[in-house]
Amino acid sequence: MADHISVQGHPGSVTSTDDRETASAVVKPPALALGPLGWVRANLFNTWFNSILTILILWLAYKIIPPLVNWLIINSVGPGEGVTAQACRASGGACWAFIHEKYRLILFGLYPYEEQWRPIASILIIVGLLGVSSNRNFWKPWLLAVWAAAAVVIGVLMWGGVLGLPFVRNTLWGGLPLTLILSVVGLVVAFPLSILLALGRRSDLPIVKSLCVTYIELIRGVPLITVLFMASVMFPLFLPTGVTIDKLLRAQIGLILFASAYLAEVIRGGLQAIPKGQYEAADSLGLTYWQKTRKIILPQALSITIPPLVNTFIGFFKDTSLVIIIGLFDLMSASKAALTDPAWRGFYKESYLFVAVVYFAFCFFMSKYSQWLENELHRGHKR
Amino acid sequence: MSDVRQTVAPQVGDDIAVQLSDVHKWYGEFHVLKGINLTVSRGERIVICGPSGSGKSTLIRCINRLEEHQRGNIVVDGVELTNNLKNIDQVRRDVGMVFQHFNLFPHLTVLENCTLAPIWVRKMPKDQAEAVAMKYLERVRIPDQARKYPGQLSGGQQQRVAIARSLCMNPKVMLFDEPTSALDPEMIKEVLDVMIGLAREGMTMLCVTHEMGFAKTVANRVIFMDRGEIVEQNAPNEFFNNPQSERTKLFLSQILAH
Numbered sequence: 001m002a003d004h005i006s007v008q009g010h011p012g013s014v015t016s017t018d019d020r021e022t023a024s025a026v027v028k029p030p031a032l033a034l035g036p037l038g039w040v041r042a043n044l045f046n047t048w049f050n051s052i053l054t055i056l057i058l059w060l061a062y063k064i065i066p067p068l069v070n071w072l073i074i075n076s077v078g079p080g081e082g083v084t085a086q087a088c089r090a091s092g093g094a095c096w097a098f099i100h101e102k103y104r105l106i107l108f109g110l111y112p113y114e115e116q117w118r119p120i121a122s123i124l125i126i127v128g129l130l131g132v133s134s135n136r137n138f139w140k141p142w143l144l145a146v147w148a149a150a151a152v153v154i155g156v157l158m159w160g161g162v163l164g165l166p167f168v169r170n171t172l173w174g175g176l177p178l179t180l181i182l183s184v185v186g187l188v189v190a191f192p193l194s195i196l197l198a199l200g201r202r203s204d205l206p207i208v209k210s211l212c213v214t215y216i217e218l219i220r221g222v223p224l225i226t227v228l229f230m231a232s233v234m235f236p237l238f239l240p241t242g243v244t245i246d247k248l249l250r251a252q253i254g255l256i257l258f259a260s261a262y263l264a265e266v267i268r269g270g271l272q273a274i275p276k277g278q279y280e281a282a283d284s285l286g287l288t289y290w291q292k293t294r295k296i297i298l299p300q301a302l303s304i305t306i307p308p309l310v311n312t313f314i315g316f317f318k319d320t321s322l323v324i325i326i327g328l329f330d331l332m333s334a335s336k337a338a339l340t341d342p343a344w345r346g347f348y349k350e351s352y353l354f355v356a357v358v359y360f361a362f363c364f365f366m367s368k369y370s371q372w373l374e375n376e377l378h379r380g381h382k383r
Numbered sequence: 384m385s386d387v388r389q390t391v392a393p394q395v396g397d398d399i400a401v402q403l404s405d406v407h408k409w410y411g412e413f414h415v416l417k418g419i420n421l422t423v424s425r426g427e428r429i430v431i432c433g434p435s436g437s438g439k440s441t442l443i444r445c446i447n448r449l450e451e452h453q454r455g456n457i458v459v460d461g462v463e464l465t466n467n468l469k470n471i472d473q474v475r476r477d478v479g480m481v482f483q484h485f486n487l488f489p490h491l492t493v494l495e496n497c498t499l500a501p502i503w504v505r506k507m508p509k510d511q512a513e514a515v516a517m518k519y520l521e522r523v524r525i526p527d528q529a530r531k532y533p534g535q536l537s538g539g540q541q542q543r544v545a546i547a548r549s550l551c552m553n554p555k556v557m558l559f560d561e562p563t564s565a566l567d568p569e570m571i572k573e574v575l576d577v578m579i580g581l582a583r584e585g586m587t588m589l590c591v592t593h594e595m596g597f598a599k600t601v602a603n604r605v606i607f608m609d610r611g612e613i614v615e616q617n618a619p620n621e622f623f624n625n626p627q628s629e630r631t632k633l634f635l636s637q638i639l640a641h
Contacts, residue, residue, distance in 0.1 A: 277484055280480075280482065280486060283448075284478070284480035285499070285549075287499075288472070300488075303490065
């Protein structure tokens, strides 16, 4: 034990450190007092290059912002009695009357007009549940049951045919509910699948591994449009005659296949970042493979892959707009349909802007939530 | 060499905790363990030392199958380590291991680190597991840190938590793989004190370490390994004062020089 005593004791150095600390506590950093004019000179006009950039940007802002404000607000035509497309065209500003006229079509597609409270209720259920699920205190088994129950309720609402609700074929579903259903169901199913694929790709079992590698590389190597085409056109050819699978379901399966391959690679990245020591510690305690994976490896791997995961989620949410090519009326396709009304032809800007705002609202929420969750998960064990 | 073992081992107990016979292991072409024979009795404290790359870490990692041996037999507490996963799980439940870099689970609190294996492997009720964990956290003298995360603790505290985590499984054998090598000098003592306490209570221990003071205090037997072989083994007094082989003498002169 004597070996350590000599290493431990350096009384001299300890005292000197203390002295330095007390001295440094008194000295304050120099005050940086600059007036607003001084700040402008120090940051915007400190070199000739920065001065040119500053002037250029001011000039561009002058050129862009006033016309934009004119179009968006000052010259725009709001909804009102007897406002027609002619009035809009004459004004030269944005035609919000068009959005007012068509928003039901854009948001709900061809769903029967009188029954549109049903998709509204479905959207509210989905958004509400997403809100509840974002609270970590509710991450309990019963939440899964709530989601399953919600899926049933949404199915009843959208299809109807029971409880006095008129039946609505799912070819009439469209707009925001379709986009939300395709993305939420897609991600909820693809996410666990992708975890299994990622684990399988790192497995020691040769057959499992090669199956997972083949699946991931095959799906990832093909554009989403191709997967959707195959799901809608080629897949029915392989089915026995008389058996048909719903078009919406086929599109949903195509999206799930695609998303799971991408998510699997993101998760594999996280699995590889976990130090070998974590696996060894779990092994040495006698945990089984699944206990180790569930309790030690995945919580850490998923928490470090939040940024790329959310990146993929957001990409997937927007990629669902590609179902337009197989004739499903999601939010994007419905906005295009709205433009085909002869009375209101040509208001592309307003239509796309409206859809963009809806997409942005959802994507921005996902992005902000992921940042918050990242902080929340790392708060405890940050050094 | 075999006669040395016979003179030392039987004094401690008749029961055999760990037995290795003619164990070989290769990393690719590199022959890292060359026919290791070692019998550890119950309650025996063994310190393994040797230059880096001598195979001492690999040796103790074979005992709980973190590394797979390719020839020979390893029997731990009557269970032979083969490809049989059931045997491996049984051995791992009964053998605790402490690593050089602690390997605590950073996303779990200190208490959760300690209760995880008892709850999931031993199927212990949660409150009972927590009571056991607090008992061992008190034993390593950090019960007040139970609700913190590993990242908030010093290296010495983390290593003591790692020891408590192993003890919660009530192991029959404890393996230490250079437990103090990653620690700042002023923290080495707090960890060694805990290990000395364990040794006094009769825990069977195999410890890879260069802490020769620790070896002198608690070891029944010191083993010197070089190039994948056990070169020399003896009681600490004999080993340090009267080393037999040239390689041991050279190693001791280097390690005790500073």
